[in-house]
Amino acid sequence: MNSTKAFAPATIANFNVGYDVLGLSLNGIGDEVELTINGTEENRIIHIKNGAELPMESEKNCCSVVIRAMQENLGEFRGVDISILKGFDSGSGLGSSSASSAAAAFGYNSLVGNPFGKKELIVFAAEGERIACGSAHIDNVAPSILGGFVLANSNDPNNIIELPIIDNLFAVTLFPKIKINTSDSRKILKKNIPLETVSRQIGLMGAFISSLYDNNLERFSYSMQDLIIEPMRSLLIPQFNEMKAASLKHNALAFGISGSGPSVFAITEGIENTNQVLMALKEVCDAANLETQTYTNALIKNSGARLIK
Ligand code: HSE
Numbered sequence: 001m002n003s004t005k006a007f008a009p010a011t012i013a014n015f016n017v018g019y020d021v022l023g024l025s026l027n028g029i030g031d032e033v034e035l036t037i038n039g040t041e042e043n044r045i046i047h048i049k050n051g052a053e054l055p056m057e058s059e060k061n062c063c064s065v066v067i068r069a070m071q072e073n074l075g076e077f078r079g080v081d082i083s084i085l086k087g088f089d090s091g092s093g094l095g096s097s098s099a100s101s102a103a104a105a106f107g108y109n110s111l112v113g114n115p116f117g118k119k120e121l122i123v124f125a126a127e128g129e130r131i132a133c134g135s136a137h138i139d140n141v142a143p144s145i146l147g148g149f150v151l152a153n154s155n156d157p158n159n160i161i162e163l164p165i166i167d168n169l170f171a172v173t174l175f176p177k178i179k180i181n182t183s184d185s186r187k188i189l190k191k192n193i194p195l196e197t198v199s200r201q202i203g204l205m206g207a208f209i210s211s212l213y214d215n216n217l218e219r220f221s222y223s224m225q226d227l228i229i230e231p232m233r234s235l236l237i238p239q240f241n242e243m244k245a246a247s248l249k250h251n252a253l254a255f256g257i258s259g260s261g262p263s264v265f266a267i268t269e270g271i272e273n274t275n276q277v278l279m280a281l282k283e284v285c286d287a288a289n290l291e292t293q294t295y296t297n298a299l300i301k302n303s304g305a306r307l308i309k
Contacts, residue, residue, distance in 0.1 A: 001110075001111065002036060002037040002111075003034070003035065003036040003037070003111075003309070004034070004035050004107045004108075004110050004111045004307055004309060005032055005033070005034040005035075005107065005307065005308050005309035006032070006033055006035075006103040006104070006106045006107030006110070006305055006306065006307050006308065007030050007031070007032050007103060007305065007306055007307075007308045008030050008031060008033075008098075008099045008100070008101075008102035008103035008106060008144045008145065008304070008305035008306075009025045009026050009027060009028070009029060009030035009099060009102075009143075009144055009147070009303060009304065009305070010025075010026040010029040010030050010087070010088055010094040010095050010096070010099055010144075011023045011024060011025050011026060011094065011095035011098060011099070011139075011140045011143045011144050011259070012024045012026065012094070012095075012171065012173070012258045012259065012265050013095060013137075013139040013140045013143075013258070013259035013260075014139060014226070014229060014256075014257070014258075014259060015149070015224075015256070016224045016225060016226040016230070016254060016256040016257075017201065017204050017205040017208045017223060017224060017225070017226065018139070018151065018205055018208075019226075019228060019229050020137045020139050021139055021151060021152055021153055022139055022149070022150070022151055022152070022205075023095075023139040023140055023142060023143040023144075023149070023150055023152070024143055024148070024149050024150075024171070024299065025143040025144055025146075025147045025148060025150075025303045025304055026094065026171060026173065026295065026297045026303075027147075027297050027298065027300055027303035028295075028297055029087055029088050029094070029295055029297065030087050030088075030099045030103070030144075031084065031085060031086050031087050031088075031096070031099040031100045031103050032084070032085040032087070032103060032308065033063055033082065033083070033084050033085075033100060033103035033104045033107050034082070034083040034084075034085075034107075034309070035067075035080040035081070035082055035104070035107045035108055035111055036080060036081045037078055037079070037080055037111065038079050038080055038081045039079070040079040041077040041078075041079050042058070042079045043058050043064040043067050043068060043071075043079050043080050043081075043082060044058060044064075044079070044080075044081050044082065045057070045058055045061050045063070045064060045082050045084070046081045046082060046083050047083040047084070048083075048084045048086065049083075049084065049085045049086065050085065050086040050087075051084065051086040051090060053090065054084070054086075054090065060131060061082075061131075062097045062100055062101045062104070062127075062128030062129070062131050062132045063082050063084060063100050063101065063103075063104035063128065064082060064104075065101075065127050065128055065130075065131045066101045066104045066105050066108075066124050066125055066127055066128040067080060067082070067104055067105075067108045069124045069127040070105065070108055070109070070112075070116070070124050073124070074112070074115060076112075078111075078112060080108065080111070082104070084100055086100070087099070088175075088293075089175065089177075089179075089293075090179075091179030091180060091181055092175045092179075092258075092262070092263050093175070093180065093182075093185075093257070093258045093259040093260050093261045093262055093263040094173065094175065094258055094259065094263050095140035095141075095144060095259060097128055097129060097132030097133060097140075097182075098125065098128070098129060098140030098141045098144050099140075099144055100128065101125040101126075101127075101128025101129060101132075101141055101144075102121075102125045102128075102141050102144035102145045102304075102305045103305055104125070104128065105121040105122075105124045105125040105128075105141075105145065105305075106118075106121060106145060106305035106306070106307070107307070109121055110307055117157065118145055118146060118304075118305075119145075119146070119157035119160050120157055121145050121305075122138055122141050122142045122145055122146075122152070122155070122157070122160060123138075123155050123157070125138075125141035125144070125145060126138045126141055126155065128141070129141060132182075133181070133182035133183045133186075134182075134183045134186075135182075135183070135186060136155075138152045138155060138160075139152055139259075140259060142160055143304065144304060144305060145304050145305045146160070146162055146304045147300075147301060147302050147303035147304030147305075148162060148163065148165050148299075148300070148301040148302070148303060148304070149162070149163035149164075149165060149212065149299075150162055150163065151163055151209070162301075163209065163212050164212045164213055164215075164301075165212070165299050165300065165301055166211075166212060166215055166217060166220065166299075167215075168269055168270055169253075169267055169268070169269055169298070169299040170267070170268045170269075170270075170271070170273075170274040170296055170297065170298055170299065171265050171266070171267055171268075171295075171296070171297050171299060172247075172252075172265065172266045172267075172268060172274055172277050172278050172281065172294065172295075172296050173258060173263055173264070173265045173294065173295045173296075173297070174243070174263060174264050174265070174281050174285070174292050174293070174294045175262065175263040175292060175293045175294070176237065176238055176239070176262050176263075176264075176285065176290050176291070176292050177290075177291040177292060177293065178238070178262050179262075180236055180260060180261050180262045181260075182259070182260040185233060185236065185260035185261055186260065188232060188233070188236075189229065189232055189233075190232065193228055197227050197228060198228070200227055201226075201227050201228055204223045204224075204225050204227070205223075207219055207222065207223035208220065208223035208224060211223055217253065217269065220253060220254070220267075221253040221254055224253065224254030224256065224267070226256055226257070229257065230256060230257055233257050233260070233261050234257065236261055236262065237257065237261050237262045237264060238262075238288065238290055239284050239285060239288050239290060240257075240264065242284045242288075243255070243264055243281055243284050243285070244264075246277075246280040246281060246283070246284050247266040247277050247280060247281060249280070250273065250276045250277045250280045251268070251269075251273045251276070251277070252266035252267060252268050252273070252277045253266075253267045253268060253269060254266065254267040255267075266281070267299075274296055278294060278296060281294065282294065
């Protein structure tokens with residue numbers, strides 16, 4: 001085999017309760033990365049479709065940086081030509097650099113005979129995050145590679161935990177078409193948080209995790225409160241409060257900011273509620289003349305990176 005094509009999904013990082021440690025994959029939306037052994041020791045970005053703003057230089061592009069990190073670890077440099085097909089906008093808050101990084105890690109691993117386990121690939125994919133947004137957080141790349149809900153406490157594969165998913169849940173995601181760079185969105189966060197707020201947030205995180213194991217929708221919904229990040233970042237998102245109120249009024253179980261924003265998400269039970277929340281969100285944005293892109297995805301396990309060629 002001298003060529004592979006891998007797909008890796010978009011993700012909702014933080015998921016309200018787990019800043020930098022919790023994420024969910026969005027089955028169906030994502031990036032494709034095609035790799036072809038080029039017979040040299042160099043990795044070359046050959047083509048990027050739908051990402052004119054992304055770097056073609058191999059030392060700056062997240063895919064080639066991830067592959068180089070894998071090659072350095074292996075001590076073997078089988079250079080590849082890299083073609084990237086972006087399936088959604090960068091700067092959307094849906095894990096754009098992570099989807100490319102995860103697909104590159106997954107594809108290269110397959111191309112060279114799977115020397116790494118899936119959880120080990122997360123550490124390499126995080127190098128793509130470091131180059132793209134200045135921080136090697138893994139709450140996007142971990143679910144993009146593994147699929148489903150992932151709790152990623154550290155880069156140690158033993159501490160990366162795949163969580164259960166409650167049946168019949170959907171994510172309605174809305175991208176208001178403005179760009180927010182992750183590095184900017186991280187810079188605005190206060191570094192000091194009152195102890196009482198942290199304590200309450202830890203309690204909500206525990207309640208959230210237990211709700212997944214207990215299949216308890218009421219607790220899932222109650223626990224999905226972001227006391228720390230949302231008050232700071234929601235100010236950057238047009239119509240945030242109106243969208244949140246409309247979603248909750250139409251029986252969304254939860255509403256929040258996807259990753260560093262500007263995308264927002266609602267979690268809904270059943271297709272009927274999902275469609276109602278989607279319509280309610282669109283109404284809010286139409287009334288404010290806000291251009292948007294929306295997605296709905298069923299929450300499922302095994303929805304992580306995969307080979308498509
Ligand atoms: N956890 C990250 C953040 C996700 O909120 O900044 C964005 O990549």
